[in-house]
Amino acid sequence: MSASSNPEVSDAIEGTRSPIVARRRVRRATTGQIAVAVVTLLVGLVVCIPVITVFLMSLRTGLPGRSGPLTIENFQEVFLDPFTYQVLLNTALFALGTIVVTLLFAVPIVWLLTRTDLPYRKTIYVLMTAGILIPTFLRTIAWILLLSPKIGLINQLIMELLGLENPPFSLYNIPGMAFVQGISLVPAAFFMLSAAYSAMDPSLEEAAYASGVSKLRTFLKINLPITVPAIAAVMIYLLMTAFSVFEAPAILGLPADIYVLSSVIYFAITPQVGLPDYGLAGAYGLIMLVTGVAASVLYFRIVRESRKYVVVTGRGYRPKRIELGRYRYLAVAFILLYFAFEIFMPFAVLVWASLLPYLQVPSMAALSKVTLAAYQSIPEYAGLRPFMNTFILIGLAPAVAIAVSIAISWIVVRTRYRIRGLLDGLAFLPHAVPHILFAVALSYLALVYRTALPIYGTIFIIVFAHAISFISYGTRVMNSAMIQIDPELEEAGRACGASTPRVVGRITIPLVAAAVFNGWLWIALLSYREVTMALVLYSPGSEVISTLIWKMWTSAYVSQVSALGVVMILIVLVLVLVLRTVFVRAQMGTPMQG
Template identity: 35%
Template sequence: MSMALKHSGSGRFMPAFSQQNVVRGLLLLFVSALVLGPVLILIRASVSPAGVMPLETNRVSLEHFQNLLTSGSTWRLIVNTLQYALVSMSIGVGIATILAWLTERTDIPGRFVVRVLMFSWMAVPALVVGFGWILLLNPGNGLLNVLYRELTGMRGYLLPLYSFWTLSIITSFAVVPTAYVMISGLLRNMDPQLENAARVHGGSGTTVIRKVTLPLLVPGLFSVGIYMFMAVVQTFDLPLIIGVTARYPVLSTRVYLLSSPENGLPNYGFAAAFGVLLLVIASGLMWAYLRTVSAGEKYRVVTGKAFRPRRIELGWWKPVAIAFVIIYCLVMALPLLMLLWVSLNTSFVLPSYDALPGLTLDVYRRLLANPVILRASGNTVILVTASATIVMVTSLLIGWFTTRTGSRLGKALDALSFAPMAIPPIVLVLAIVLIYLRTPVYGTIWVIVIAHSTVFLAFGVRSMSSALIQVHSELPNAAIVSGASWLTSLRKVTLPLIWPQFLNGWLWVFAHSARDLTAPLMLLSTTNVVAASGLWNMWQFPDLPGAAALSVMLMGSLLLVVLPFQIYAARRLET
């Protein structure tokens, strides 16, 4: 027997699953530092005395909370925030439900295109869309207002841009893609047998929808609603670019303005007190969300079988449905087209036939020669690839521990990694400012990487856990019994099996890291400018053509990366 297997030498015994224990310990340290550290620092800062830089004193004082609770504007802020979130969420989830039902359950043509557009739209920065809408709707020379005045001969404007309603409607458009993805998932997992049963027993088309489809969907829709409500409460970019001018302050913009005032010193302690308030509201919503999700489990209609639901024939409603989808897509495209137009002129010109010969790529040439833009591009590439990779690798490991081992440490990891879901990014970034202000990391691109790794960790762990749960535990076990180490089994068996979900999660973090303004703006220094913060600076300067061109480039490069994968994924769903 020339190649007899070499068995482990006697006397060399290893502690149980040592490789795993080491990795698990490191993960716990890493996630605690990312998540627990900021929360503790935030709470500490909020109870520091007024007029002192937090962390420079040992004294504890409730001054900030006293100010916060006695000020009438606090209640105004809370009501504003909730009202804004409720209206945006309702409109957004309403549109998303109709779109999801049309594409998943009816014979409307172009379902494939709509699905790809929706998934890809998540990569379009809300900031960019917001700028587009400002160019379209601002009271002075907004394109739609100018057209309105020319066509009707009236003064005034079509829609007041800087108002609660416009802010909410524009935000709701940002809600639609995510809500669509969640709701179409719900619809796809619903057993069509339940609907067929109602139909066989004499229910008409609308009766089935009213009496069976909707009631079955309600728990799921409710949890999607709470989730999106929470997302709007935490949102920062649109309230900043529209809400501040509209004199419609919400909690997130208040935290920002206190910590980065236009003049005067930042009041970190007071900002932290507001941060704690926002954290409490978000945690309450998170709790409500988790409650509805577990209640939804009772209604679970997932049968686990692959099935293809019968599509409802729209009949003569079809043109109406098609018109709805087309109008919606046009409304979504309008701000982007406006940005494209503005970027093709060296100075701001309203779109018209006469202006066509003046179109030029000069603005793009100017941008690409600008060292700040080049640095921003380089930084953005570092930021998005580092964040996406750190988040997904960490998530894969955490997901493995939470799905494969029932240990207490695994549960702690799961809870810790889920916590950022309830921590509004603006609050988290504020805490990161407080922690890293005096360290050399502050001001570098890496402090933004840390912020994004924390913010997007919850999503990454969710997506990896749900992917790993589908992988039969015998597949990696077979590798280990074959003699491979745990890490080899992870690398050679588990990861290749969930590769599509891993890549999808990576792209999601990639796109969201690129579109986020919160962290880059709060942590902005002279050297760590990225695309989003560069965009904001040009807009504020103001350099409208430059900002428009940068928006187009950012959006274009994001879609270039995301679109091919979404087309591939949608194809796989179709077959």
């Protein structure tokens, strides 16, 4: 120990302070405070400015950057138009339908996997995570290829077989949107519900039995009340998501003229004719924002309420699994049906459509027309740029998001600064702000300040939008990882004389390396599959694969869209497998650190 630090130690012990030491302490505290304040301020700015922009946007008319007086004209236009109420009704019906579809699949699957002796559970878990590799907009397109009244393969097949005049199914309606969106949200609901379910201490149930209470009554009085907050939280989460999603309702709603809030906002700023109306988008956006924030507050309340229910748990005695007996194959069939809807059928139809010059029902005649032309011509109609841009995006956006998340989570989990609660809330705020809205606000800002900060229409504004939006995911992952690291491991580092940044760099981050990697990969996947923000923010030259597919779909290039879709899924599949293998190797190569 150096001589200079000796007085400090003895002072601390005796409880007295010499002036020199006192001054040094004040200065050290300020360094920490300044760092925390700077982080909070930066996060606050990037998160709050888009939200404030939505407000300002809604109070102005005309194109971005034209200063005019604040006005409530946009709100008059929105609230006096009966169309608005039709849109709100559509949005509500779509959201409710989505929740019904999601829970219809998610609840039985959670029950089957946690409480019964269902076979193949490992495979089922893997498939549950694999669904993320198919972006929702591609799944929507694939389902159109299956169920569209005009070209849908299933419709054509049934008409042929039964000799029907009219197609039996149509996807271009609210139930159709809810079906595709609901299917896509099942994995999220599944993981949230099964986490809540397995966190319950089984002896709570056993204590009721031991009190002489029947199984049914125990379920009603103990299991249900304890899991209700978790189920309610999941429902609100789904409601929030369904209220703000854009991809499925936009792709399916446009041909049928069925609009929800998100698609109205999008079409307000990208009209077929005329100038973009940011004021109108802002007014609609404000409705969305208010509901989103209200739902988030409710969500947080319920989650906090349900945390109270997590009590001391004993040894992991799992209640006996219910034997399915001869129903087990029925159960497996049910789960297979779900995966067919979510993964197998969409992927298969994309592959099939990509191999044919035009979509037709599988037959010998169709097989003879199989060609790789749509793949071979990718360089002509796509070029290299969308691929380059996509790689820049999924390399940079997660890196920025995770770096910021590590700083935020460390402050939130490790320090005692009072501001950390605010910081945690700020980091979660992007989750409450719908992506479409966030992108519209950013695009507005970038237009207004295009001379000061020329990022409008470049790939970097998309990187920025993704990085900020996904901080809410990054901080959730890093928070839970850091909570598990014993603070004494860091304190031991500091006791050895290492500075705080060094301790974080050398001890904390290596210990949470797996979480850093998983968080990075997860955000990269979200960024790869997301089209909403990119679609609002891209310009010619900054398109990514997802926006290219979207644009080509609106121009009805079915084979090319399918081929690009298959390529997009295969690229990410290979990427995930390679990265995982490399990471596992690297982890095994380094000696255990903690």
